[in-house]
Amino acid sequence: MANLKSLAKDTAIYGMSSIIGRFLNYLLVPLYTDALTAASGGYGVITNIYAYTALLLVVLTYGMETTFFRFANKSGENPTKVYSTILLSVGTTSIVFVVLVLLFLSPLSSAMGYGSHPSYVWVMAMVVAIDAFQCIPFAYLRYQKRPMKFAALKLLFIVLNIALNLLFFLVFPALYRSYPEVIGRVYDPSVGAGYAFYINLACTATITFFFYKELTGFRYVFDRQLLRRMLSYSMPILILGIAGILNQTADKILFPYIYKGDDAHAQLGIYGAASKIAMIMAMITQAFRYAYEPFVFSKAKDQDNRETYAKAMKYFIIFTLLAFLVVVGYMDILRHIIGRDYWDGLRVVPIVMAAELMMGVYFNLSFWYKLIDKTIWGAYFSGIGCAVLVAVNLLFVPRYGYMACAWAGFAGYATAMVLSYVVGQRKYPIAYPLKSIAVYVAIAAFFYFLMGYTNRHLSTLWALVANTALILLFVAHFVKWDLRRRN
Numbered sequence: 440m441a442n443l444k445s446l447a448k449d450t451a452i453y454g455m456s457s458i459i460g461r462f463l464n465y466l467l468v469p470l471y472t473d474a475l476t477a478a479s480g481g482y483g484v485i486t487n488i489y490a491y492t493a494l495l496l497v498v499l500t501y502g503m504e505t506t507f508f509r510f511a512n513k514s515g516e517n518p519t520k521v522y523s524t525i526l527l528s529v530g531t532t533s534i535v536f537v538v539l540v541l542l543f544l545s546p547l548s549s550a551m552g553y554g555s556h557p558s559y560v561w562v563m564a565m566v567v568a569i570d571a572f573q574c575i576p577f578a579y580l581r582y583q584k585r586p587m588k589f590a591a592l593k594l595l596f597i598v599l600n601i602a603l604n605l606l607f608f609l610v611f612p613a614l615y616r617s618y619p620e621v622i623g624r625v626y627d628p629s630v631g632a633g634y635a636f637y638i639n640l641a642c643t644a645t646i647t648f649f650f651y652k653e654l655t656g657f658r659y660v661f662d663r664q665l666l667r668r669m670l671s672y673s674m675p676i677l678i679l680g681i682a683g684i685l686n687q688t689a690d691k692i693l694f695p696y697i698y699k700g701d702d703a704h705a706q707l708g709i710y711g712a713a714s715k716i717a718m719i720m721a722m723i724t725q726a727f728r729y730a731y732e733p734f735v736f737s738k739a740k741d742q743d744n745r746e747t748y749a750k751a752m753k754y755f756i757i758f759t760l761l762a763f764l765v766v767v768g769y770m771d772i773l774r775h776i777i778g779r780d781y782w783d784g785l786r787v788v789p790i791v792m793a794a795e796l797m798m799g800v801y802f803n804l805s806f807w808y809k810l811i812d813k814t815i816w817g818a819y820f821s822g823i824g825c826a827v828l829v830a831v832n833l834l835f836v837p838r839y840g841y842m843a844c845a846w847a848g849f850a851g852y853a854t855a856m857v858l859s860y861v862v863g864q865r866k867y868p869i870a871y872p873l874k875s876i877a878v879y880v881a882i883a884a885f886f887y888f889l890m891g892y893t894n895r896h897l898s899t900l901w902a903l904v905a906n907t908a909l910i911l912l913f914v915a916h917f918v919k920w921d922l923r924r925r926n
Contacts, residue, residue, distance in 0.1 A: 467600075467604050468777055469778065470605065471608070472778030474612070475631065481704075482632070482712055483704030484704055485708075487695060489563075491563070491688075492567045493684055493687065494681070495567045495571075496571055496574075497684045498681065499567060500575075502675075502676030502679075504575070505676050506525070506673040510668075510669055519658075524669070526575050527659060528661075529572055533568035540564040541561060541564075544557050547560060552695060558636075562639075576653040576654060596643070603638040603641065604638055607634040612628065673814075675815040675817060679817035679818045681825075682818065683798075683821045685829070687798075689829055694710075695707065709783060709841065712778070713781060713782075713784030714784075714788070714791050716788050717788045717795060718795075720759055720766075745870070748803075748806065749869050753871070753876055756876055760796070760883040763789075763792050763887070764883060764910050765910060767788075768906030768907065769906065770785065770788070772903075790848075791845050793849055794852045794853075797849070797853055797856045811866070820858045823858060824851040827847075828847045831847035835847070886909045889905075890902075890909060
């Protein structure tokens with residue numbers, strides 16, 4: 440129980456940084472969707488570029504975050520040597536990546552559809568390279584159990600990012616209309632969506648300076664033999680990570696190429712903006728991951744904690760289902776996060792949230808093959824799930840547009856989740872409380888349909904009252920049947 444309390448404490452700290460940060464970052468969504476109309480396709484460009492960067496971030500870290508935790512906690516390994524070797528490796532590959540992008544900038548930007556805006560490509564290449572390098576000192580903070588500095592740096596980035604975005608997408612445009620000659624020296628309205636990328640680069644670079652203590656004070660050692668062993672462990676994780684991130688980004692990357700209409704970026708922008716509302720599920724999953732990954736590997740050295748893993752899975756599902764109901768129940772309020780001309784995409788929100796929930800379950804299930812050093816299984820599961828996602832996109836996006844994107848993610852995550860559970864119960868069996876979990880899923884599903892009815896047939900006020908009552912009933916069930924019975 441003490442282990443779970445420690446996990447809950449760290450999850451709360453990481454979660455607050457993630458949730459508060461994402462909440463503050465949501466300020467950018469109404470900002471972008473107001474400044475960049477759906478018809479202009481500007482937000483579609485942002486959605487598309489950030490999908491590429493998410494994929495590249497996985498490639499440039501090549502599984503070294505998880506590898507660091509595994510090897511730093513292995514008996515007989517020197518954690519400092521592990522850390523410095525990974526830092527030098529990731530730093531070198533990041534620099535090589537930026538150089539290659541700059542050398543082939545023209546054909547690369549043309550192939551991506553941004554031949555007239557090559558700066559979008561090289562700026563985000565630099566952002567993702569710096570981000571990849573920063574992932575290692577961020578992982579080091581988690582290893583040292585320093586969630587406060589981790590959270591502070593994450594929030595600092597968000598605050599800087601929001602402040603500059605408000606300046607360039609709200610303040611300067613307003614001032615430019617009255618004082619074009621003066622404001623024109625620092626602001627050019629034709630840059631449009633490009634400012635989002637320039638600001639990201641400035642903020643990401645700034646955060647690097649706050650890692651001074653994590654990047655100094657020790658002797659850098661590059662151990663080639665150690666790196667080879669770590670790469671043999673991390674390569675399947677890289678494949679797993681690529682497949683996993685493609686489950687999140689493949690639709691946004693492929694959409695401009697396979698959508699039949701002339702308004703591809705406009706439709707992609709609507710889908711991307713609406714999906715932002717569903718990201719509360721991703722926040723919870725990310726917060727849980729930040730705390731759970733070092734927790735699992737540190738405890739794995741001492742004892743078999745399968746009972747703890749089973750309980751953690753149950754509580755993760757309960758709280759993500761609660762988040763699902765909160766978003767659905769308060770959709771009439773949350774929809775104002777995005778511009779009114781993006782509201783047509785709100786129908787994807789429950790589907791995307793359900794997919795994110797399954798992704799979180801899949802992450803929980805993934806530890807069986809990480810703990811027995813059989814990460815190749817993760818590559819198989821994620822690869823098959825990704826193939827399902829891509830196939831659904833290719834087959835149905837031309838006919839059904841972005842709705843097919845939402846269902847493709849659902850199908851991909853469901854496939855990977857089921858495969859991981861079935862094989863995992865044979866290779867590393869864990870007695871998950873399936874009956875108890877099924878009860879919560881059934882209650883959440885029933886309440887979801889009731890909320891759909893209230894949202895359609897009641898006034899906004901009475902729908903909110905009814906939905907709040909349903910959410911409280913869900914919480915009451917948890918308190919009565921889990922918390923009180925445990926005590």
